[in-house]
Amino acid sequence: MGLLALLVLCGGSARAQRVRGELRLEVHDPHGAAVSPAGELVSEANGVRRAFVAGLEGRYVAQDLPFGVYRLSLLAEGFAPWSDLVEIRSEVPVRVTVTLGVAPVTTQVQVNDSATLVDPYATGSLYSIGRQAIEEHDAAQPGRELLDLVAEQPGWVYEANGVLHPRGSEYDVQFVVDGLPLTQNRSPAFAPSFDAGDVESLRVLTASFPAEYGRKLGGIVEVTTKKDVPAGWHGRLDAGGGSFSTTNGAAEISYAQGVNRFSASGEGFHTERYLDPPVLANYTNRGNAAGFSASYERDFSTSDRLRVSVTHNAVRFLVPNELVQQQAGQRQDIRTLETSGRIFFQHTISPDLFLSFSGSVRDSSASLTSNSVATPVIVSQDRGYREGYLRADLAGHSGHHDWKTGVDGIFSPVHEALQYTITDSTQFDPGTQLNFQFPYQRKWDVEPSLYAQDQMRLGQWNMSAGLRFDQYWFIVHESAWSPRIGLSRFVPALNLLLHVSYDRVFQTPAVENLLLASSPLLDAISPSVLRLPVRPGRGNFYEGGITKAFLGKLRLDANIFRRDFRQYSDDDVLLDTGVSFPIAFTKARIFGEEIRLDVPQWGRLSGYMSYANQSGYGQGPITGGLFLGSDAANALTDTSKFAVTQDQRNSLHARVRFQAPRHAWLAMGAQYGSGLPADIGNANVSDLLAAFGQQILDRVDLVRGRVRPNFSLDLAAGAEIYHKESRSAALQIQVVNLANRLNVINFASLFSGTALGEPRSVSASLRLTF
Secondary structure (H helix, E strand, O other), rough: HHHHHOOOOOOOEEEOOOOEEEEEEEEEEEOOOOOOEEEEEEEOOEEEEEEEEOOOEEEEEEEEEOEEEEEOOOEEEEOOOOOEEEOOOOOOOOOEEOHHHHHHHOOOOOOOOHHOOOOOOOOOOEEOOOOOHHOOOOOOOOOHHHHHHHHOOOEEEEEEEHHHEEEEOOEEEEEEOEEHHHHHHOOEEEOOOOOOHHHEEEEOOOOOOOOOEEEEOOOOEEEEEEEOOOOOEEEEEEEEEEOEEEEEEEEEEEEOOEEEEEEEEEEEEEEEEEOOOOOOOOOOOOOOEEEEEEEEEEEOOOEEEEEEEEEEEEEEEEEEOHHHHHHHOOEEEEEEEEEEEEEEEEEEEEOOEEEEEEEEEEEEEEEEEOOOOOOOOEEEHHHHHHHEEEEEEEEEOOOOOOEEEEEEEEEEEEEEEEEEEEEEEHOOOOOOOOOOHHHHHHHEEEEOOEEEEEEEEOOOEEEEEEEEEEEEEEEOOOEEEEEEEEEEEEEEEOEEEEEEEEEEEEOOOOOOOOHHHOOHHHHHOOOOOEEOOHHHHHEEEEEEEEEEEEEOOOOEEEEEEEEEEEEEEEEEEEEEOOEEEEEEEEEEEEEEEEEEEEEEEEOOOEEEEEEEEEEEEEEEEEEHHHHHHEEHHHHHHHHEEEEEOOOEEEEEEEEEEEEOOOOOOEEEEEEEOOOOOOOOOOOOOOHHHHHHHHHHHOOOOOOOOOOOOOEEEEEEEEEEEEEEEEEEEEEEEEEOOOOOOOOEEEEOOOOOOOOOOOOEEEEEEEEEOO
């Protein structure tokens, strides 16, 4: 279908940021001699559980730890067990020196993991996804492993083709991978996927944003990759397959010796169901991907570290056809390429001062081609960018304050070219130009910024405050100051945290096809054309909530929120080409409530339940974008309110896991959504019936203008079938949509974006480590 064809044609923007800390451990005996204990570092609130063995010199470094409270436990033969709490609050490394007592003369009070259920210093809500959840999730469709896990968090809506929408925002998701933010759409139709096998943990934020985060603030997903490379040679092999002829594989090898660490990995997959098709027949939906990455890290001293990395990924897939397109013999091919190189250097100036520099170059391109029988339009496009980026940060700790300040700059030339030929003029307004060519154009996107932020603690009160300044120089030139503040109060007797926050945000427009939609060359394609420059969106975000632990086993997060937007961003499509570009409305308001109940471990059971109730409406008139025909005539005068396209009122996700004996486990999950708005415009119901069939039409409430509720019940099981020293083998199987229920994700008229959820699908995988 044409709508999907060019959604992919956007790139990823990167800005290196870090909201992670580091633990440096030294262990000695009572005489000062080095001890090499086995250890464990656990934070239930952050979903982190790392097992390690200190080196022969008694030292261990844990990198990229999310801020929070951790339980550190040590065990060495001939010594008493040791356990205590450690707080990570700043990028300044935390140094812990431990003297182990000789057993059984000396004992140390053991600290339970329940002490890490609630972070007493947080000033906003965040949700963590640990290594176990990542390893045990096999996506029914390749490339969606991490996206599926994020979509299970309260307030996130999963739209067609793996597009994430946090709290009603359109394309304003920012992934931060080891301090490198990617602010453009990372869904499968837009960009290569992440290798989930290399990810240690995720943290998901929708409020109380640090001031160093900017440009895309609908929601932030912090991705931390594995950093604890053990000495010597080690590796990982993954292989899997499942329904729709899906096969996938990944391999990784690492080597560490002294101050040097090296790793390299590669992955690839093939599937016959890559995107979400518009019809049951799943026409032309093949996808293939391959990629590799390599990194090198060296500690020049205890104060200086350098890390360099390179990645290259390629994805090729077909655009799923609707019935009429399949009958005509249409084929549309999309290819995306992404290559990047990054460098990061850190220097610890003193025990309380930390300096870092980073830079990157990213080259991203995407192309679309159509065969000669495509309908209703033959379209081709080539677009991309080459981004250069520089950043410097200084972080410090002083008394009750953990502060940070920094500057960065993006220098990115963006290029676009497109041409189309209409083959069925009956689908368009009279007078629409039948042939059009947009020649190669190139323009620089420059976005400098600076920020300062501070985390303050006074007794049981906490405050986070920050100020950010952004400039945007692309289609328009604008700048803004964005203050942020969060306040919380911890009640130790109740293990309860109360928090409120306010974020002012300045969100830059999506870059995809913005040059095209802003060009005066498009004034000739229709008798009635309206072009308005798309300005950055501005918003005020409010949140209040609680986090509370119960019985030392459960954690409850409950929040209420409201978001007020000016220049509310959305997207539209050029004719029926599938070429998507940003637009903006005068204002919008999103509000709702969220609840999540987590059970990290209760005997052999663990699990979670998350629920969100939210509502959102936008209001005209249009303030930015390209509009043709009757849309152009009404765009400047229509001040009516409308439900935003991500307005799913009720969303529920739940999972229960049972840890069986002999390293086996069984899990059951369920997902429910009350349905997104359905837009059929002036389409005739009989035409829709002929295009999509009765089964799909039955899943749409045409009177209410909404897709009917969707539901999926999933099962998964796994077992470690071999383990000896550092070698292991694990097997798992997953069944998605066990009842084979037909779930319609989006519904719109012909060529406009109907998408179906996955039917019953089975997948299995095998992991070998050594």
